[in-house]
Every structure is written in C-alpha cells, then in structure tokens.
Amino acid sequence: MAIDFTMSPEQRAIQGMAREFAQNVLAPDIPAADREPDPVKAHAMTKPAYVKAYKAGIAMAMLPSEYGGGGLSCLDFTIAAEEICAVDPGFACTVLCNGLGLMPVSWYGTEEQKRRFIGAATSDPTGEYLGGWTASEPPGPASGTANFDGPFPRPAGVGLIATREGDHFVINGRKRWPSSGGWDAKGTNTQCVIVRTDSTVGGTKGLSAIIVERGTPGISYAFINKEGHRTASNAEIVFDNARVPVENLLPGAEGNGDFVINRNFAWSGPVAGIAAVGVARAAYEEALSWAKTNTSGSLTPIIRFQNVGYVLGDCAAKIESARYFCWRAADYLDKHDQHAELVGAMCKINTTEAMFDVVFKCMQIVGVNSLDAQFKFGKYLREASVLPIYDGGNMGMQRRRVHGVLADESFDPRAIMEDRYVKFEKSMEGIGTVADWDKRYANAVPAPAAVM
Incomplete structure (x- = not known):
C-alpha cells in the first residue's frame, strides 16, 4: 500500500x-x-x-x-x-x-x-545562533499585517520602507511581534525582514525580503510581555535609518515579498498544527490521569461515568485526526517543493481551533481544580489560545489564502485528494477586501450595503 x-x-x-x-x-x-x-x-x-x-x-x-x-x-x-x-x-x-x-x-x-x-x-561553535522572522507590523490606522495583501494604495499595507542609497538600503519604520529580539533584546544573529522597496505603491506591490544582521546600527528592540509562549522572543522593533547592504536582498524575492509571507506561513502550517496537537495531547493525558484517580465525591473514579468517558474519547479522536492532518500537510510540502499555500493553511486553521476545544474540554473534566496553579492546565489554555492567532492568524491571513485559492476559476476541488500541486498566484491574494471587491465586481452586481 x-x-x-x-x-x-x-x-x-x-x-x-x-x-x-x-x-x-x-x-x-x-x-x-x-x-x-x-x-x-x-x-x-x-x-x-x-x-x-x-x-x-x-x-x-x-x-x-x-x-x-x-x-x-x-x-x-x-x-x-x-x-x-x-x-x-x-x-x-x-x-x-x-x-x-x-x-x-x-x-x-x-x-x-x-x-x-x-x-x-549551522556552524556556530557556541550553539547560541538564532534566526528571526520579521514580517508583522504594529496595529493602528493604515498599519498591522492581517490585510497586508489588500490592494489599497499607500499608506495601507506593509509600512517598513527600504530606500536604496548607493550600495545600501536605508530602512525606516516599525515591526511588531517578530521573533527577532534575540537572547538579550539586541537582535537575533540574522532576521529575514519583509520591507517595501517601492514606497510609491501599496498592497502586495513593491514588497521584498532582506536579511538584516545583528549589530546593524539604527535598530532597537523591546520585548513584548505575552500571556502565552512566554519562553519565545517576540519584540517591537524600530528601524531608524538602519543601513543594510544591497547584497543582503534576496533576489528571488525582490518585488515578491508577499510570496515569501504566504510560502513561509504555509511551510509552518503543519508545525503550528502539531504544536496544537502537542499541547492538547499533554492536557488530555493529564485529564485522563485525573479521571482515573479522582472521585469528585463519588464512590468511584470519574472515568467510570459515561459523560467523562465520552468527552475524553472525543478528545482522543480529535487529537489523532489532527495529528494525521499535520502529517498529511507536511508530506504534501515534501512532495511539492515546500509549497502548500492551500493545504498548509487549511491544516493550521483546522487543527489549532480543534485542539483549543480539546484543551477546554479537558479542563471541564478536571473541573475547578484545573484553575489551581499547581496543575498545568492554565499553561495549556494560554498556549492553546496563542496558536490560532499567531503564525498568520486564522481569521486574518490563513482563511483569506484558502478563500482566494478556492474562488479562483482554475481551482479543482479534487486536486488535494489526488495529491496534485495547487499553485498559489498573485491573483488569489487580497480577496475579501473592500478595494478588491470593488475592483472585480462593482460593475457586475450591486455592492452589498455592508461594503458600500
């Protein structure tokens, strides 16, 4: 077989x-x-x-x-x-x-x-080397990252501007949430930064990817105090006339930084999904052990009650199915040159949201004692809540990528089942934004009142 x-x-x-x-x-x-x-x-x-x-x-x-x-x-x-x-x-x-x-x-x-x-x-003798991913931007008017691919003119979309001056790019602007703070809030050894190399356009136009090295003058970092993933480095980064050599620009990504974002978050989709599986698995094993050893005032451990057994059985089934979806998405990446913009997004959405429900169900089995800090359920819940909203948020980038592929006239709904490559095109970006709706359909049908 x-x-x-x-x-x-x-x-x-x-x-x-x-x-x-x-x-x-x-x-x-x-x-x-x-x-x-x-x-x-x-x-x-x-x-x-x-x-x-x-x-x-x-x-x-x-x-x-x-x-x-x-x-x-x-x-x-x-x-x-x-x-x-x-x-x-x-x-x-x-x-x-x-x-x-x-x-x-x-x-x-x-x-x-x-x-x-x-x-x-891969050759650091100290073993401390860190790479960073620097794409997300601060919230605010004409800022944030969820709608980076909407075809609005500037100043909408990515706002970190890289202006060429001779053999350097001068970078100005801010990023927020990147994994690039480093061990000491002075930056990772390198970070892949999404910049706008053409400041006259917005949306997906004019985006590129450049490698910024630790110690580059004009960059400051402030760690974000998070509710979950507390051991990870996330920072707000200010670029103030930071000069980066032109040779650090990734040539294959020049003008195509949007593809870097979409491909990266597709590549990490099954990993974010398996992170949710890991957290849910830990919560499930703790809840199962609790149910087998605690009576909650009854004369028998609560695992003997139908509701407890049914809920834990459902949790076990969801964990298994989520794990296999992650394996499937990872296998698809391996078969298709690490492209899985559709499958990776679907995997990330489905598994992270299902596993959050599993963690909450496990807390219900344990009851109020799951709130006791001596147990780990508070951490499980905090960690599970992170997964649907980071790594390209499910309600931001991920669902829109799926929507854009499915809405394309060339999409074959049986392609994934038959393990065929589904190519992600620029025409699939930005779907669902007001400007995109106007551009494609305003002359075809009356616009809904909500987007007038």
Missing part, C-alpha cells in the same frame, strides 16, 4: 530523540521560565536547553544538509516538533523561527547567500 501511517525506524528514532530531549533537558527549565515576569529573562532562561538542542542537531534540523543543516523532511520535522511542543510550544517556536528566518534564503537567495547565512547558522 502506498498510504501508510506507520513511522519508519528512522522516524521513530527522531521521535525518541526529540522526546528524550523534551522530557529530560527542556522540561525541568520550563516552569520557572514560564513564571518569570520579565520576558527577556524568561526567554534567556531557555538558552541552556537551546544550546543543547543546537548541539544535538535539533535547532537547525529543518535547514538543507548541503549548507550544514539537518536536512530533515517537513514530515520528520513535524514528528519531532510534537514532542517538544507537548512540553513547551514557546521553546519550539524559537526553533521554528530558525526555519522561518532562514528557509527563505534557501528558496530565494543566491548560492553565495545560502552559504553565507545558512552556513553561519
């Missing part, structure tokens, strides 16, 4: 290595780091575990082997990620962002850039 859900011996070894690291190296550091009120210190408290992950080949496992990376397939990386996410998805996000920051170099960079940037990331 071509369809086989059995892990190979190599995949079981990857899973076992990741599980051993997560349980024996990472887990002891997480409770204190999660409670640390200072977000910079909280992130830094995971640094010893990260160094061990780097030296064990975990931190750069997703990068191409020809440049020193682990060369793991998307499927193998997803299998490993579940084990780490079951302990702490914030730490897993730190590792994932090495891929978000450096995979665009492998997709859109020159051979020299690949050897320079990916090679440096």
Whole structure:
C-alpha cells in the first residue's frame, strides 16, 4: 500500500530523540521560565536547553544538509516538533523561527547567500545562533499585517520602507511581534525582514525580503510581555535609518515579498498544527490521569461515568485526526517543493481551533481544580489560545489564502485528494477586501450595503 501511517525506524528514532530531549533537558527549565515576569529573562532562561538542542542537531534540523543543516523532511520535522511542543510550544517556536528566518534564503537567495547565512547558522561553535522572522507590523490606522495583501494604495499595507542609497538600503519604520529580539533584546544573529522597496505603491506591490544582521546600527528592540509562549522572543522593533547592504536582498524575492509571507506561513502550517496537537495531547493525558484517580465525591473514579468517558474519547479522536492532518500537510510540502499555500493553511486553521476545544474540554473534566496553579492546565489554555492567532492568524491571513485559492476559476476541488500541486498566484491574494471587491465586481452586481 502506498498510504501508510506507520513511522519508519528512522522516524521513530527522531521521535525518541526529540522526546528524550523534551522530557529530560527542556522540561525541568520550563516552569520557572514560564513564571518569570520579565520576558527577556524568561526567554534567556531557555538558552541552556537551546544550546543543547543546537548541539544535538535539533535547532537547525529543518535547514538543507548541503549548507550544514539537518536536512530533515517537513514530515520528520513535524514528528519531532510534537514532542517538544507537548512540553513547551514557546521553546519550539524559537526553533521554528530558525526555519522561518532562514528557509527563505534557501528558496530565494543566491548560492553565495545560502552559504553565507545558512552556513553561519549551522556552524556556530557556541550553539547560541538564532534566526528571526520579521514580517508583522504594529496595529493602528493604515498599519498591522492581517490585510497586508489588500490592494489599497499607500499608506495601507506593509509600512517598513527600504530606500536604496548607493550600495545600501536605508530602512525606516516599525515591526511588531517578530521573533527577532534575540537572547538579550539586541537582535537575533540574522532576521529575514519583509520591507517595501517601492514606497510609491501599496498592497502586495513593491514588497521584498532582506536579511538584516545583528549589530546593524539604527535598530532597537523591546520585548513584548505575552500571556502565552512566554519562553519565545517576540519584540517591537524600530528601524531608524538602519543601513543594510544591497547584497543582503534576496533576489528571488525582490518585488515578491508577499510570496515569501504566504510560502513561509504555509511551510509552518503543519508545525503550528502539531504544536496544537502537542499541547492538547499533554492536557488530555493529564485529564485522563485525573479521571482515573479522582472521585469528585463519588464512590468511584470519574472515568467510570459515561459523560467523562465520552468527552475524553472525543478528545482522543480529535487529537489523532489532527495529528494525521499535520502529517498529511507536511508530506504534501515534501512532495511539492515546500509549497502548500492551500493545504498548509487549511491544516493550521483546522487543527489549532480543534485542539483549543480539546484543551477546554479537558479542563471541564478536571473541573475547578484545573484553575489551581499547581496543575498545568492554565499553561495549556494560554498556549492553546496563542496558536490560532499567531503564525498568520486564522481569521486574518490563513482563511483569506484558502478563500482566494478556492474562488479562483482554475481551482479543482479534487486536486488535494489526488495529491496534485495547487499553485498559489498573485491573483488569489487580497480577496475579501473592500478595494478588491470593488475592483472585480462593482460593475457586475450591486455592492452589498455592508461594503458600500
């Protein structure tokens, strides 16, 4: 049979290595780091575990082997990620962002850039190297990132402007939520930054991707104090006449920074999904153990009651189905040159939202005691709440990408079932925005009152 859900011996070894690291190296550091009120210190408290992950080949496992990376397939990386996410998805996000920051170099960079940037990331003798992904922008009038692809004129859309002056780009503006703060709020070693290289246009036009290196003058970082993923680095970044060499611009992404955003968030879709699976799995196992050992005042453990058994059975089924969707999406990426703009988005939406429900159902089984800080359910709920709204929010970028593909006249609804490549085009971006609706349909049918 071509369809086989059995892990190979190599995949079981990857899973076992990741599980051993997560349980024996990472887990002891997480409770204190999660409670640390200072977000910079909280992130830094995971640094010893990260160094061990780097030296064990975990931190750069997703990068191409020809440049020193682990060369793991998307499927193998997803299998490993579940084990780490079951302990702490914030730490897993730190590792994932090495891929978000450096995979665009492998997709859109020159051979020299690949050897320079990916090679440096995979050969750091200290094991502290971090890659960053810098796309999101602050909220406010004509700002934020969810509608970055709407075809509005400037100043809508991405507002970080890169102006060429000789052999440098001068960058001005702000980013918010990037994973680029670094261990000390002075930046990651490199960050892939989405910039507007043509400030005369808005929407998806004029966007590019450039690599910004740590220590570049004119850049300041302020960590964001988050409710979830407290061990991950997220910052607000100010670029004030920061000068970055022109040679750091990824040539394959010049004028196509929108494709970098969409491809990156599709590539990370099954990883975000498996993070949700890991969190839900941990909550489910805790709730199952609770149900087998607590009576809640009855004469028998509550697992003997139908409602408890039914709810936990539903949770187990949802976890299994979500895991297989993540495997399927990762396998699709491996088969289609790491393109899965439709499948990756659908996977991320479906799994993260289903797993949030699983965590809440597990809390209902445990009851009010799930609120007790001595148990982990508060952390599970905080972490589960992050997953549908980050990594290209489900109600922002992800659903619109799915909508844009499905609405295209060339879309074949059986393509995914038959494992055929579904190409993502610029014409599929921006669907559902007011300007886009006007542009395509204003002369065909009367506009609904809500968008008049």
